[in-house]
Amino acid sequence: MSVTREKILELGEELILTKGYNGFSYQDISTVMGIKNAAVHYYFPSKENLGLSILKTNAQRFEEMVENMQNRGFNEWQQMEAFTKVYIKSNRENKICLIGSLGTDINTLTDPMRTELQKMVDRIVSWLELTLQNGREKGLFHFSMPPREMALRILASLVAGLQLARILNKTDFKAIHQSIWEEITPK
C-alpha cells in the first residue's frame, strides 16, 4: 500500500482527534504533506471515504490488540490495563478518542460511517463486558453491578475523561483513570 495513502490516513485520524471531523479539511492534510488538496482526493475520493477508512483502521487495530493479548496469555487484569493505557497515551498527546469525537458529530455523518461507528463501539463494549465478567469470576476484579453496566460506565469515564482533561487539566484524566481502578480492584 502507498506510503502517501498511509500518511493521509495517519494525518486524518490525528485531525479528527484534535480538531473534530467537521473541523478539518483536505487542505489541512495536503499542506502538511506539501501537495495540493486535490491529490488527497485521488486516494480518498470523498471525505466520507477517508472517514470510513479511518474508522475501519481503528476497528482493525482494536481486534489486533485483543488477539495479540490473548496470544500472549494476558489475564483479564492485564488486558484491562493495556486497554486503559491506550487512553493514557491519548491524554498525554492532548487527543480525545474516536468515540468521543465522532459521537459529537454523529448527526452530520453519512449512514455508512454511522453504521461503522456503531459496530466498533458495540464491539468494544462487548469485549469490555466479557473481560470484566471473566475477570470477576476469577477474582481479579470486584464489583456488584451487571458487567455490561460496568463496561458502559468505564468506557464513558475514559471517553469523557479525555474531553474533560483537555478542557481543564491533563492531570484530571489521571484522577478519573485512578477512580476506575479503585472501583474494580478487589479489597
Added chain:
Amino acid sequence: MSVTREKILELGEELILTKGYNGFSYQDISTVMGIKNAAVHYYFPSKENLGLSILKTNAQRFEEMVENMQNRGFNEWQQMEAFTKVYIKSNRENKICLIGSLGTDINTLTDPMRTELQKMVDRIVSWLELTLQNGREKGLFHFSMPPREMALRILASLVAGLQLARILNKTDFKAIHQSIWEEITPK
C-alpha cells in the same frame, strides 16, 4: 431583549448539541426562522459571538439552578438528583451536552470561548465536589475516594454517557445513570 435574538440563541444551542459547533451554519438557523442568514449576523456579528453567548447563557442557567435549589432547601441528595435529571432530559431529546460537544471542538475555538468553557466546567466540577463532600458528611452519600475525583468521574460518566447512548442505544444512558447512583448510595 428581542424575541428573534432569543430564538437564535435557542436554535444555536440546539444545533451545537445535535450537529456540533463546526457542523452547523447560520443558514441552518435562518432557514428555520424564515429569514436570510445575514439577518442572524445583525444579532450576533460573528459565530464566535453567538457561541460565546450560548456558553454564557448556559453558565448562568446553571447558577440559577443552584441558587434555586438552595432557596428551596434541597439537601445534597436532592441537588444531585436534579443535576442528573438535566442529563436524562438531554438523552430523551437525543442531545449531548455542551461540555462534550465543545470538548471535541476545543482546538478550533477562539480564546474567549475556550476560556468561558473552562470557567463553566470548572464551576460545575467545584459544585459537584462540594455537594458530594457535604452529602457524604451528612451520610447521604457513601464513597471512599476524594470528592473531586468522584466529581470528575460522575461528570465524565454523564457527559460520555450521552455520547455513547446516541451511538448505541438510548437505554444505555439509563444503565450508566443507574451505575452512578449505585456507586454513591449508602448501603
Added chain:
DNA sequence: GTCTATATTCCGATAGAC
C-alpha cells in the same frame, strides 16, 4: 498511477436598503 488546474457550492461576514 499520481497529482494539478479548475469548477461548484457553501460558509461567514460586510455594506447598505428599508
Added chain:
DNA sequence: GTCTATCGGAATATAGAC
C-alpha cells in the same frame, strides 16, 4: 433597529495533465 443583496474565501469535488 431590522433585515437583504452581495462579497471574498474556503470547502469538497471533478476533469484532465503528466
